Amino acid sequence: MSSYSVTEPSQKSKTVAAVLVIAYALITMVPLVWIILTGFKSPADAISYPPKVVFDPTLEGYVNLFTTRTRVTPEDLEALGPPETWYDAIVRQYDMVIAGPSKFGERFLNSIIIGFGSTFLSIFLGTLAAYAFSRFRIPLADDLLFFILSTRMMPPIAVAIPIFLMYRQLGLSDTHLGMILLYTAVNISLAVWLLKGFIDEIPREYEEAALIDGYTRFQAFYKVVLPQAATGIASTAIFCLIFAWNEYAFAVLLTSATAQTAPPFIPTIIGVGGLDWPAVAAGATLFLLPVMIFTIVLRKHLLRGITFGAVRK
Amino acid sequence: MSDSIADKAARATPPRVARKVRGLSDRAIAWIFVAPTIFLLLAINIFPLIWTIRLSFTDFRANRQGREVEWVGLRNYERILTDSDVWLSMQATAHFLIWTIALQVILGFALAWLINRKFKGNDLWTTIIVLPMMLSPAVVGNFWSFLYQPQIGLFNYVIAFLTGQNASSFDMLGSVDLAPWSIVIVDTWMWTPFVMLICLAGLRSIPDYIYEAAEIDRASQWRQFFTITIPMVLPFLMLAVLFRGIENFKMFDLVVQLTGGGPGNVTTLTSIDLKREAFEKWRTGYASAYAIILFVTVFGLASIYVKALNKVKER
Numbered sequence: 001m002s003s004y005s006v007t008e009p010s011q012k013s014k015t016v017a018a019v020l021v022i023a024y025a026l027i028t029m030v031p032l033v034w035i036i037l038t039g040f041k042s043p044a045d046a047i048s049y050p051p052k053v054v055f056d057p058t059l060e061g062y063v064n065l066f067t068t069r070t071r072v073t074p075e076d077l078e079a080l081g082p083p084e085t086w087y088d089a090i091v092r093q094y095d096m097v098i099a100g101p102s103k104f105g106e107r108f109l110n111s112i113i114i115g116f117g118s119t120f121l122s123i124f125l126g127t128l129a130a131y132a133f134s135r136f137r138i139p140l141a142d143d144l145l146f147f148i149l150s151t152r153m154m155p156p157i158a159v160a161i162p163i164f165l166m167y168r169q170l171g172l173s174d175t176h177l178g179m180i181l182l183y184t185a186v187n188i189s190l191a192v193w194l195l196k197g198f199i200d201e202i203p204r205e206y207e208e209a210a211l212i213d214g215y216t217r218f219q220a221f222y223k224v225v226l227p228q229a230a231t232g233i234a235s236t237a238i239f240c241l242i243f244a245w246n247e248y249a250f251a252v253l254l255t256s257a258t259a260q261t262a263p264p265f266i267p268t269i270i271g272v273g274g275l276d277w278p279a280v281a282a283g284a285t286l287f288l289l290p291v292m293i294f295t296i297v298l299r300k301h302l303l304r305g306i307t308f309g310a311v312r313k
Numbered sequence: 314m315s316d317s318i319a320d321k322a323a324r325a326t327p328p329r330v331a332r333k334v335r336g337l338s339d340r341a342i343a344w345i346f347v348a349p350t351i352f353l354l355l356a357i358n359i360f361p362l363i364w365t366i367r368l369s370f371t372d373f374r375a376n377r378q379g380r381e382v383e384w385v386g387l388r389n390y391e392r393i394l395t396d397s398d399v400w401l402s403m404q405a406t407a408h409f410l411i412w413t414i415a416l417q418v419i420l421g422f423a424l425a426w427l428i429n430r431k432f433k434g435n436d437l438w439t440t441i442i443v444l445p446m447m448l449s450p451a452v453v454g455n456f457w458s459f460l461y462q463p464q465i466g467l468f469n470y471v472i473a474f475l476t477g478q479n480a481s482s483f484d485m486l487g488s489v490d491l492a493p494w495s496i497v498i499v500d501t502w503m504w505t506p507f508v509m510l511i512c513l514a515g516l517r518s519i520p521d522y523i524y525e526a527a528e529i530d531r532a533s534q535w536r537q538f539f540t541i542t543i544p545m546v547l548p549f550l551m552l553a554v555l556f557r558g559i560e561n562f563k564m565f566d567l568v569v570q571l572t573g574g575g576p577g578n579v580t581t582l583t584s585i586d587l588k589r590e591a592f593e594k595w596r597t598g599y600a601s602a603y604a605i606i607l608f609v610t611v612f613g614l615a616s617i618y619v620k621a622l623n624k625v626k627e628r
Binding site for chain 2: 009013014015017018020021022024025028029030031032034035038046047048049050051125126128129131132133135136137138144147148150151152153154155156157158159160161162163164165166181182184185188189192217218242245246248249252253262263264266267275277280281283284287288291292294295296299302303306307
């Protein structure tokens with residue numbers, strides 16, 4: 001034990017730790033892997049007992065996710081002639097024909113528009129406010145910052161009641177603009193909080209040098225400070241995007257048709273006799289996979305951002 | 314102090330250049346930069362809050378416009394605080410809060426402590442553990458209701474396989490005894506990584522020399538753990554508990570998709586109860602009072618907690 005170092009754990013303890021952590025990680029992954037697998041199962045395989053790990057993969061779930069179908073008699077089906085496409089062929093096994101596209105594409109697009117729209121707006125407004133809080137003396141700055149943060153303590157349903165009434169008056173119910181503004185209002189408190197931290201870390205001397213060189217304050221802001229804060233801005237943007245992407249409570253209460261996002265829609269995909277689980281799983285896969293890939297690729301910024309945001313106060 | 318460099322430079326430059334240097338005054342820029350954010354928050358957070366307070370003293374119903382609205386004073390508040398259903402949903406929320414926080418603190422700290430052994434590839438496995446908390450609670454909760462199916466669900470199969478019971482002999486979502494635990498399990502699966510990350514930040518903030526000094530003093534591993542590790546991580550851990558507490562007090566999406574508040578009312582958390590009052594029974598005035606009570610409760614509890622947290626930090 002003479003070579004024992006306190007700061008470097010022993011090899012044995014490292015191995016034990018690795019085994020336990022990896023075991024937990026694998027268990028954690030099971031539900032996620034199961035979502036992805038179920039998306040490629042036939043309805044019969046999805047509900048078989050015992051649950052099937054090995055099965056014939058099919059794209060039925062994905063076809064059902066993107067289409068609406070109607071049942072036809074076998075005679076009518078024969079009269080139609082051979083199926084023209086692979087997805088037609090899948091549907092016809094069940095005496096059905098494709099009636100048209102489903103709403104999933106639209107809902108997914110809404111998620112993208114509202115997610116990116118509100119992220120852009122939160123970052124734009126948040127960066128300006130964060131810069132001002134970081135660099136200028138603002139009266140009652142601490143109170144304002146606390147007020148901005150405390151708005152996150154309200155349960156979404158509590159905010160939803162007056163928003164619902166207000167939006168009905170203003171004609172913003174079930175519109176993209178209404179949802180973008182709402183998500184921006186929710187996100188901006190976190191955005192200002194995180195961004196102020198990032199901007200605080202940039203030395204003031206850079207801007208002062210720029211001011212002496214003849215830049216205006218505004219030029220110094222976007223030519224000197226913004227590039228320096230780019231990574232901070234990017235990781236804040238990811239958090240805003242993930243929130244808007246995942247949000248459910250406001251979406252389910254304030255949207256119904258034109259501006260509905262994917263989270264309230266996916267759980268309502270109905271098949272024959274109840275939820276169509278392969279289609280639900282296919283929708284969930286398409287919706288969750290981008291976030292999973294994002295998380296793994298950008299892990300360094302993300303993980304730092306989570307702890308940074310939480311620990312800073 | 315830092316202003317002085319710029320000030321000196323400004324005084325040394327001729328007036329025409331100086332005007333260009335200054336552009337808009339700093340004060341003007343500060344307000345232009347902050348105003349849109351404040352305006353948005355006033356319009357979409359504060360104005361609605363004031364409106365809610367106003368509505369909470371009325372018998373307004375949002376589905377009947379044009380009906381005469383009456384002031385009822387504090388009657389809504391009175392009714393809520395004496396309503397046994399409200400207290401039941403408070404109890405359901407308390408059960409959910411206490412158990413999710415307890416489990417997440419234990420698991421999260423243990424994981425962080427293990428990851429801090431710095432074995433090879435720990436950052437990749439950390440990322441994999443973090444995945445659930447990045448995902449949409451509604452979509453994930455909906456899929457968990459499939460895993461919990463008594464006949465066909467994977468969860469029931471695994472539990473049956475491990476315990477030798479029949480997989481269809483227990484119904485996680487349909488049984489009054491098990492449903493409150495079903496939501497605790499999913500929330501723990503989703504949010505343990507958050508507590509873990511905060512604890513990890515805490516563990517990494519402890520400087521090595523403290524342990525080295527303890528080693529020189531021949532403090533045992535246990536003693537080091539209880540006198541150095543735990544006290545140093547405690548402020549971080551308490552912060553994680555604060556965030557999880559606020560979030561889970563507001564919990565809606567995950568539980569709505571899992572149990573919808575059932576069976577009966579056993580998983581009707583306050584947010585779900587509130588949603589029913591406001592958007593199903595359309596008792597807008599009553600629901601507004603309910604919302605105010607919840608907000609005051611969170612805010613009050615959080616304020617007391619932050620005071621305690623600051624005391625721990627000072628030590």
